[in-house]
Amino acid sequence: MKKKLYIETYGCQMNVADSEVVASVMGERNFEISENQEEADVILVNTCSVRDNAEKRVWGRLRHLNSLKKNNKSLKLGLIGCMAERIGDEMLEDKVVDIVAGPDAYRDLPYLYDKAVEGADAINVELTIDETYDSIIPKRMTEGISGFVSITRGCNNFCTYCIVPYTRGRERSRDPKDILAEVRDMLKNGYKEVTLLGQNVDSYKWMEEGSNKPVRFHHLLEMVAQEDPTLRVRFSTPHPKDIKESVVKMIAKYPNICKHIHLPIQAGNDEVLKRMNRKYTVEWYMNRVEMIRKHIPDCSITTDAFCGFCGETEEQFQGTLDMMKWVHYDTAFMFKYSERPGTYAAKKLEDDVPEEVKGERLTRMIDLQSKLSMESNEKDIGKIVEVLVEGPSKRSADDFCGRCSQNKMVVFPKQDAKVGEYVRVKVLRFTQTTLIGEMVEKIDAPTM
Ligand code: SAH
Ligand code: SF4
Ligand code: F3S
Secondary structure: OOEEEEEEEOOOHHHHHHHHHHHHHHHOOOEEEOOOHHHOOEEEEEEOOOOHHHHHHHHHHHHHHHHHHHOOOOOEEEEEEHHHHHHHHHHHHOOOOOEEEOOOOHHHHHHHHHHHHHOOOEEEOOOOOOOOOOOOOOOOOOOOOEEEEEOEEOOOOOOOOOOHHHHHOOOEEOOHHHHHHHHHHHHHOOOOEEEEEOOOHHHOEEOOOOOOOOEEHHHHHHHHHHHOOOOEEEEEOOOOOOOOHHHHHHHHHOOOEOOEEEOOOEOOOHHHHHHOOOOOOHHHHHHHHHHHHHHOOOOEEEEEEEEOOOOOOHHHHHHHHHHHHHHOOOOEEEEEOOOOOOOHHHHHOOOOOOHHHHHHHHHHHHHHHHHHHHHHHHOOOOOEEEEEEEEEOOOOOOEEEEEEOOOOEEEEEOOOOOOOOEEEEEEEEEOOOEEEEEEEEEEOOOOO
């Protein structure tokens, strides 16, 4: 009899990809994925530590999942991911969970489960310099149109506010052969889109033995794009300090590499950027945007930004709003600064922007971005966009939805289109988050 594994995933796309690695590791050892937490033998919660509220959510969930033990005495509860790395030892000690595995310890999970069943301490939060889960083909848990492949793990940037280098360890790149093997596995399973993942994809670098020229990110992009012209390729996240013209040219060269760059700015003031240790200036960032627009005029540019970092004045905050307007982002993820224990900022800088001021600044960012997103969508009226059909739209069973190359969600009446096909859609209307249109024709592969 197979044992049942239930996985719940929070945090970034890396965690989504990692949960598939975990499912594969456990699958080798007689576990099968279950959709039902009540019948599970083990529940693993893959967690995020990036902001305090991300962790708070998980605490609430763990309390609930623990209550399932009343009716399921053999249930083991496991904490994996970034919170496991940060505070897993305490949580195991306080018996909040039975198993703790950090992001580099997933091969150990079946063994940790056995230990937990024996009643022993089951924890591994060792970070390594070389674990990249080579030769594990992740078990895809979603019905496959679009999936993720990690190309690097960890981060060496140490932005002063950020917990990721502490929870994920040092940066390492994966062997392109393993990356391509995963991409081929996805193609075999009918996937039509892959997103290459890393905390800083531009620093991807692989040295083949016996070669003296490394494989860099733009080479890898080309290798994946050439794998199949009907496979759309995306990536996340490039770092403004490292994004190269060679990468942008590669995006321009291949119709199946999507015309979208997520380029986190974080703040629009040089002093703040310096305190953040972002290693670029506003001018440098503007120059990168101009470079992107020169090669790919229709490229969408999106961002991450947060307000209320240590010492941020009203005037410095205005810089962030000014940059948002100058770039005219298509969408943005926006946050309030949340101090993370152990980071440079927590140790050396004062979290001195009052909570109400952070809240009020965040509202102004969100209001501005809503306006920018509306304007950006309005500009698409009358345009033809190419959409990969993902599934029925949430609002109406008569409509399909899918993303265009620029990563905007597009909704249109189904007609004879099918999930997984590429269609051209003429944009007729829009909301802040969606383009609405009509299918013009089907196409075999992306053309623009
Ligand atoms: N590696 C990516 C981002 C990873 S974290 C990059 O460098 O762009 C995702 C986003 O969370 C960051 O871009 C940042 O905007 C936000 N973030 C990270 N740490 C934060 C903190 N302590 N408080 C608030 N937001 C934070
Ligand atoms: Fe965090 Fe900076 Fe690394 Fe992104 S680049 S994960 S923000 S340390
Ligand atoms: Fe969160 Fe860890 Fe990703 S802190 S954002 S899950 S790398």
